[in-house]
Amino acid sequence: MTSPSIARLPERVPDTVYPFRVPPAQLFGAGAVEQIGVEAKRLGTRHALIVTDPGVTRAGISSRVRELLEAAGISTGTYEEVQPEPTVAGVERAYDATLGAAPAGSPGGYDAIIGVGGGSAMDTAKALSLRSANPGPVSRYFGVELVPNTGLPLIHVPTTAGTGAEITPNAIFGDEERRLKAGVVSHRLFAQVAIVDPDLTLGVPATVTAASGIDALTHAIESYVAVKATPHTDLYALESIRLIAANLRGAVTRGGDRAARTGQALGSFYAGIAITNAGTGLCHAMAYPLGGAYHVPHGMANALLLPAVLEYNMVADLAKMARVAEAMGEQVVGLSVYDAAQRGVEAVRRLCRDVGLPAGLREVGVSEDALAHFVEGALSAARLIDNNPRRPTPEAVLDVYRRSY
Numbered sequence: 001m002t003s004p005s006i007a008r009l010p011e012r013v014p015d016t017v018y019p020f021r022v023p024p025a026q027l028f029g030a031g032a033v034e035q036i037g038v039e040a041k042r043l044g045t046r047h048a049l050i051v052t053d054p055g056v057t058r059a060g061i062s063s064r065v066r067e068l069l070e071a072a073g074i075s076t077g078t079y080e081e082v083q084p085e086p087t088v089a090g091v092e093r094a095y096d097a098t099l100g101a102a103p104a105g106s107p108g109g110y111d112a113i114i115g116v117g118g119g120s121a122m123d124t125a126k127a128l129s130l131r132s133a134n135p136g137p138v139s140r141y142f143g144v145e146l147v148p149n150t151g152l153p154l155i156h157v158p159t160t161a162g163t164g165a166e167i168t169p170n171a172i173f174g175d176e177e178r179r180l181k182a183g184v185v186s187h188r189l190f191a192q193v194a195i196v197d198p199d200l201t202l203g204v205p206a207t208v209t210a211a212s213g214i215d216a217l218t219h220a221i222e223s224y225v226a227v228k229a230t231p232h233t234d235l236y237a238l239e240s241i242r243l244i245a246a247n248l249r250g251a252v253t254r255g256g257d258r259a260a261r262t263g264q265a266l267g268s269f270y271a272g273i274a275i276t277n278a279g280t281g282l283c284h285a286m287a288y289p290l291g292g293a294y295h296v297p298h299g300m301a302n303a304l305l306l307p308a309v310l311e312y313n314m315v316a317d318l319a320k321m322a323r324v325a326e327a328m329g330e331q332v333v334g335l336s337v338y339d340a341a342q343r344g345v346e347a348v349r350r351l352c353r354d355v356g357l358p359a360g361l362r363e364v365g366v367s368e369d370a371l372a373h374f375v376e377g378a379l380s381a382a383r384l385i386d387n388n389p390r391r392p393t394p395e396a397v398l399d400v401y402r403r404s405y
């Protein structure tokens, strides 16, 4: 079967009603952070809690946010101890140090929470919003739509381009007792405002740019081929793939390249919109046990697994993988749909290599004997497994881990 043009392959047309949700206000562009005071005031904020991490603080970004808020007449408190890959216990520590330190019923006088940083800071900000109106620990609400009360309003300012956490209503935490990662998904975790300022990513080191960039690509491709994909999410997902394929190498190799940083930030932002509505799949399900047991950072875990996952998933939707190839910039004219889909997988593998990510799980210290132990954890993420275009067996999951080793 040869295809004169992948663009002429038939699209799936939805035969059901589907929703499309995003935070009510989104600001994108160089200098967007300057408007945080206006946005916070618009929400009626008088006393804001800034939630961030030591690296963002050292980079001077959280102090800039504080200045901007204070210039708008908003007083602030800051929690800057967010650790990478936050845990359930870490959320409780943050709560005790901030909202919980106030008399019962008064969350420290705060009336808004500002997450400034990568996914870890924004997820912790979401958890603190949750905890401002619900008893802890946050693990009580692992699952979908299990949060009973809406907490303090959230504003997010991402400082990396990848997690999409500024858009999503999800927050992921390590559960030390169960040695796994799990997530709270609730519309009550949507931010009121997402402020994406690509200039804030100019100083992000190459390795973090690469890992978070491939996390964003994973979001885009997984949501594009997802069971829950819709025509709305397909628009964002495909454009995200195109932007990331065109800009991630530049953002990694020339950190100060504002055009590349902007393209990558927009790609990541679009991918966040896509996963908010279409979800992720097998790659994320398989990445979580690696984070839980070996503390492999989320983006890195996805990057190591993505090519083999796509190779496995490819046959479930050849037409969509062929379009992925096209969006990645591959020459697909005249190829069969199968060959074009395979080009898509290869293009992803090449991008992961070009941005300097490790070639396999072996290189990040995972023991080969451990792979079999990850299978159950991966398959237990039913929300993601059910959303994967191909229904994986335990044997198939183990095979994908081995191919990623």
Ligand SMILES: [Fe+2]
Pocket (backbone or CB within 6 Å): 163, 215, 218, 219, 284, 298, 302
């Ligand atoms: Fe992710």
